Amino acid sequence: MKLLEVHVIQTVAPSNLNRDDTGSPKDALFGGYRRARISSQAQKRAVRVAFKDWPLLSEEERAVRTRRLMDALLGKLSDIPEEQARLAVENALNALGFGVREGRTEYLLFLGNYELSRLTELIRNNLEKLSAGPAKGKKGAEVDAELKRALERVLDGGKAVDLALFGRMLADRPELGVDAAAQVAHALSTHKVDREFDFYTAVDDLNPKEDTGAGMMGDVEFYSATMYRYAVVNLDQLAANLQGDVELALRGALAFLEAFALTLPSGKQNSFAAHNPPLFLAFRAGVGLPRNLATAFERPVWPKDGRALSALSVEALVQEWNKFDRAYGPLNPEWKGALNLTEAEVENLPVVEGLGSLKQEAEKALRELLALGG
Known part of the structure; x- marks a missing residue:
């Protein structure tokens, strides 16, 4: 090694x-x-x-970790009518096995920025296919087999250094993981x-003079x-x-x-x-x-x-x-x-x-x- x-x-x-x-x-x-x-x-x-x-x-050369993948992709497709773009993105993510609920993926995904760019372009270039039918709202939405393979090929790490260093684990799609x-x-x-405690107080600046108590107090541990x-x-x-x-x-x-x-x-x-x-x-x-x-x-x-x-x-x-x-x-x-x-x-x-x-x-x-x- x-x-x-x-x-x-x-x-x-x-x-x-x-x-x-x-x-x-x-x-x-x-x-x-x-x-x-x-x-x-x-x-x-x-x-x-x-x-x-x-x-x-x-x-x-970097990656992002997010459940807001749909928002990220829609931001890159802002020139396309919103409903069509949303349908295409959701079908693409479902085809990849990334279930989307209420606009969020079911778990955090770690994706290279270059992977995101390539995924955006693939969706853009296959907009008609991906928006032809309603999003099924579940993993494995039906798309053309060749297009599905193309979507999967995008997820190759994208030469993102932090992704290469710290890896990617996808429980439902282990073949797309990175060691x-x-x-x-x-x-x-x-x-x-030994832990110690800092007792602190905060003064209320608008307290009248006769009110001498603290506006807030508490403690925080440290070492x-x-x-x-x-x-x-x-x-x-x-x-x-x-x-x-x-x-x-x-x-x-x-x-x-x-x-x-x-x-x-x-x-x-x-x-x-x-x-x-x-x-x-x-x-x-x-x-x-x-x-x-x-x-x-x-x-x-x-x-x-x-x-x-x-x-x-x-x-x-x-x-x-x-x-x-x-x-x-x-x-x-x-x-x-x-x-x-x-x-x-x-x-x-x-x-x-x-x-x-x-x-x-x-x-x-x-x-x-x-x-x-x-």
Whole structure:
């Protein structure tokens, strides 16, 4: 397996970035101790937002996740009489097995923007066929067999990088699914955490002077933590998902490295502003098996000798890295590099000065790796 791994140590100030259904920050037991946690899904969403907002990828190279597929297609067919367009779109979606109820698909669909454009053009070019009869309002509406196959061929991933990275699962149409090229671990604190509560009040600006009570009060849970974050990209799968476009796979992997390193979920940021960049960022690229190094923190890191938890965490991570290399060997071949803003001593990892330099080293490694046969 040709892979790119990203390892991050990141200290986050008091925050509630990723909440559960009760509004509490997510956590988990690990090594017998309660740890701060950020879910993989929340991290992947932050990466996809960065792809769009920074932007790291063009619109054509991205996908959308939505139940409002009918609205999206009708917006692209706004020059066609509305009733005819609606009938054609609904019949096309039913033919694909995407049941439509009250204008929404039954579940969220993850579709590349290029897939949407091609689907629009196919509907436009077959408007008479698709609007000839009433929409049946159920999956598998009858359309010409050849047209149905053409509709299905459109759903090939559309060279959308985020779709290629994170995959697409369609329970009713598994043949239209896409195997994810990236795996993202739940972030865990390297140390034990305890939740804390912030009691807050808000003043009613229009209260008369004699009314001294608060206009509103409440509390919110939070914690602060030094987190270990990990992700891995299967480069062969990424290139296959992008229809063999190796250059796009390279750009997509580098975009993922940058977005994953620099983004976090945005929960309660207006209240906490925990915008804390990573203090340690490392990549490993090569051929072999992936390694999540969370076991470095099975025994929680504890403050000692006045040293920062971040530095102690980096040292524990690098020790675990080297231990596994001694036991199982490195990737073969292997490239690696790190950005270290802590006081920790980093052994056997080439350290660079900034993110730009680290991306350059990663790009060199990935070009050589993707050029390898097999």
